[in-house]
Amino acid sequence: MSAKHFINDPTLLVNYALHALTLTNPSVALDAENKTIYRRPGHASQVSILSGGGSGHEPSFGAFVGEGLLSAAVAGTIFASPSAEQIRKAIMSKVDTEKGILVTVMNYTGDVLNFGIGVEKAKAAGLKAEMLVVGDDVGVGRAKSGKVGRRGIAGTVLVHKITGALAATGASLEDVYNVGKLTADNIVSVGASLDHVHVPGRAAPTAESEVHLAPGEVEIGMGIHNEQGSGRETAHLPELVQKMLKQLLDYEDKNRAFLHVISNEIVLLINNLGGVSALELGGITAEVVSQLEKTYNIKPVRILAGTYMTSLNGLGFSISVLNVVNTNIGGPSMIQLLDAPSEAAGWHAPIKKETWEAKSNQTREVSDVREANVEASGLAIDPKTSTSALKAGLKRMIVAEPLITRYDEVVGDGDCGIGLKRGAEAVLKFITKTELSGDAILDVQEITQVVEGSMDGTSGALFAIFLNSLVHSLRQQAPASKATPKVWGAALKQSSEALSKYTPAQPGDRTIIDALHPFIETLNESGDLEKAAEASRKGAEGTRGMEASLGRSVYVGGSGFMEVPDPGAFGLSEFFLGLAGLKKEESK
Structure with a gap:
């Protein structure tokens, strides 16, 4: 690997690269503060497709x-998810929302959670x-x-291209x-590399600090x-390609048989991870196509080879196979959608002459991108009783901090x-200074914003998704006029189901769930x-002795999990x- 870079400041590097996109494609603009590239207004209304992730994968x-x-x-920054606030502002102010928004992300925890917050806030x-999570890598296996x-x-x-x-x-x-x-369900991919990469701005690698x-x-x-x-x-390359194709296409390999190729139409994508020369990528492509035909009797109907998704200057490549199937919508096929003209600098098609000549200077500016006003619902709560109960719960959690820590x-x-x-x-500070309105949806919305502004990390993202979904779920309880325990229970259950879209955690995994x-x-x-609160404590205490399936505890050795419950x-x-106003127990 090389630790030499022309730009060693990672923040400057990302900002420069984003600005460059507006120079090479006049149809896009940059919200520099939120690191968002977006289409300039002026085109026909359509479903908006929004994606993103860490920098370092350019042109993606x-x-x-x-x-x-x-x-x-x-x-985001290099190899790190953008923040939920960046994503929210992009959804709420930088795309057309009239016909709906599809948010498409790759299956990485930070991306799923942070983009998930944006989707729930939009709802x-x-x-x-809607949110679509794509997981196509077979390299790790089930x-x-x-x-x-x-x-x-x-x-x-x-x-991205087809949608x-x-x-x-x-x-x-x-x-x-x-x-x-x-x-997404009909794509399998696998990558290979001759070395790891060096991230600009990090210390120069040593034999001890880097894995070579x-x-x-x-x-x-x-x-x-x-x-x-x-x-x-x-x-050597022939043996390497043989092993990679076996991981992709051997249906007898139960650990990796994610796709059974039964279609007569296959799309092949050979992707440069960033550091392979165009000459060498051509040789790799030829070897892959040759083995597909000889070993699997597959002749791809489309072959795409080039730089689509990198790992900085990674000295490697990936192979992706798309099994073309009927879309069942009575419209264009997958191949027709793949062949359809597009105007994006990263896709291998030129920008139209008309776009250059238009020299558009339009931008999409919104003076205030704070939360959209939530209308009163009429779903009533008792402000005084609710405030008192909330304060009791919050104070008890605060007092428990040393034990949780x-x-x-x-x-x-x-x-x-x-x-x-x-x-x-x-939240305690907020409800002490601000009286609750008595409208369940308005009050939960206000508290949600406080939580989002004060809690970070994975826990903050989980709470934000759950509470944003709760706003949506409460609205669906209409025409109820009072937020009874039954109404709260139904809304909480719906929000729990929404949360499960963004985390695989289930009871028994030793998590907050x-x-x-x-x-x-x-x-x-x-x-x-009261019974619900007691059941919650019983569930928490039941995590003593439970091995973790998710979260940071997965990586911690020893027998500590036998001694203490899950902290969250x-x-x-x-x-x-x-x-619930229940009496404080003795600390264990």
Whole structure:
């Protein structure tokens, strides 16, 4: 790997690269503050396709913004998800929302959670929005990927192209989502690299600090964030391609048989991870096509070879196979959508002459991109009683912070208690200074904004998704005029189901869900807040001795999990017990 760069400041590098996209494609504009590339206004209304992720994968995602492809792309720092606030502003102010929004992300936790917040906030504001998570990488396999599922890699660009082309025809959000999901379900990809990459701005690598591959050694299953792959081999190109195609197409390999190729039409994508010369990529493409025909009797109907999704200057490539199937919408086929004209600098097609000559200077500016006003619902709560109960729950959680922190120091990184306390203190301060309106939806919306502004990290994202969904769920309880325990129970259950779209956590995984799920279930069954709070504490205590399936505890060794409950679950149960007005127990 090389640690030499022309621009060593990573922030400056990302900002320069985004600005450059507006120079090479006059049809797009840049919201520099929020690192968002978006189509300039003036085109016909259509379903908006929004994507994004960490920088370092160029031309994905910003260079795919343009007619017939993406409507906007939000960039994070190098290899890091953009923030939920960047994404929210892009959805609410930089794309056309009239016909709905499809948010398409690759399957990485930060992207799924942060883009998920944006989707839930859009729904809470009354917009039509769907989220599609693409996981096409077979390199890791089922056994290792577990509940998290396959990573998203270069095959994602085929989903972008097909959904973008379909949206440009005026198709509905439902059809665009369904065709996108069908496309994603029929793509498999795998990568390989001769070395890891160096991120600009980081210290120069040393033999001790960096993992190098030996001469002639190749890593199969290399991820696009510099992650190690599924294994290393010493293999020349023909043997390497043979192993990669076997991972993609061997239906007898139950660990990786994600796709059964039964179609007569196959699209092949050979993607440069950034550091392979055009000459060498041509040789790789020829070898892949040759082996597909000789070994699998596959002659792709379309072959795309080039730089679509990189890992900076990664010295490697990936192979993606799309199984072309019927879209079942009575419109253009996948191939027709793939062939449809587009105008994006990252897709291999020229910008139209008419666009250059138009010299558009239009931008999409919104003077205020704060939360869209939520209308009063008439779903009544008692402001005084609600404020008192909330204060009791929040204060109990704050007092429990030292104990939660001690638990997290045993099985995590020690910050769970501080994060919960920070959010609880912010909400407590808000409801102390501001009287609740008595409208359940308006009050939950206000509290949600406070939580979003005060809590960060994975826990903050989970709470934000859940609370944004709760706003939406409460609205659907109409025509109820009073927020009874039954109404709250139904809304909470719906919000829990929405949360499950963004995290695979289930009861028994040793997470906050072990306290949340029994609370919601008991409240729905009994309508009794005290019983629900007691069920939540029982669920939290039940995590003692439970091995973690998700979260940071997965990576912590030792027997600490036998001694303490999950810190997040315990902290949430403390809030519920205080909310219900139950007596404080002795600390264990």
